[in-house]
Amino acid sequence: MATANTVHNHSYQHFEDLQMSAEEFYAMLEKMIKEYEYPDITLSRRKLKEGGLLSSNRIYLCISREYLNYYVCAAPYGRSFYISWWLQEDAHTASNVAEKVPLIGKAIAQRMEDKTYYQLDTELMFIQSISSIVRKAVEKVKADHGFRKPEIAN
Numbered sequence: 001m002a003t004a005n006t007v008h009n010h011s012y013q014h015f016e017d018l019q020m021s022a023e024e025f026y027a028m029l030e031k032m033i034k035e036y037e038y039p040d041i042t043l044s045r046r047k048l049k050e051g052g053l054l055s056s057n058r059i060y061l062c063i064s065r066e067y068l069n070y071y072v073c074a075a076p077y078g079r080s081f082y083i084s085w086w087l088q089e090d091a092h093t094a095s096n097v098a099e100k101v102p103l104i105g106k107a108i109a110q111r112m113e114d115k116t117y118y119q120l121d122t123e124l125m126f127i128q129s130i131s132s133i134v135r136k137a138v139e140k141v142k143a144d145h146g147f148r149k150p151e152i153a154n
Helices: 022-035 091-096 107-113 116-144
Strands: 007-014 040-047 055-066 068-077 080-091
Touching: 007 116, 022 055, 022 068, 022 107, 022 116, 055 116, 068 116, 080 116
Parallel strands: none
Antiparallel strands: 007 080, 040 055, 055 068, 068 080
8 A cells, every 4th residue: 555655666867978958858858748649647847855844946847647757857967967767656645544444444445546457557558658758858868969879899
């Protein structure tokens, strides 16, 4: 049972000697996602804390479908540029509340979290589709800025 947000996956790409704005990358990624016309997906910017209560905020592009969210961070790092993306599942508030009902709460909460094959397939389509598009956007940055795959020595 999910009682807190759960991170399922994390990937990243570092680009040496690349100057690019986060907004430029986010706009490109949003355009790529919108071209696929996926249903029930929302795109938004979210301010997340860099650290504790008084720390600065960092803007993330959030790609959401129901309780699944990809948080994409694009940021300069010195003379370099960094892209990171996280797949997070939000806590299921209704099942958290149901879990507190004496005697039968845990059974109710478990029943609320059981998913049909259709629901599972739809989640997988979202996860795989967005992951693929983010990777394509990273590859586009590589191609547009002259980055090549490292050659493997024999």
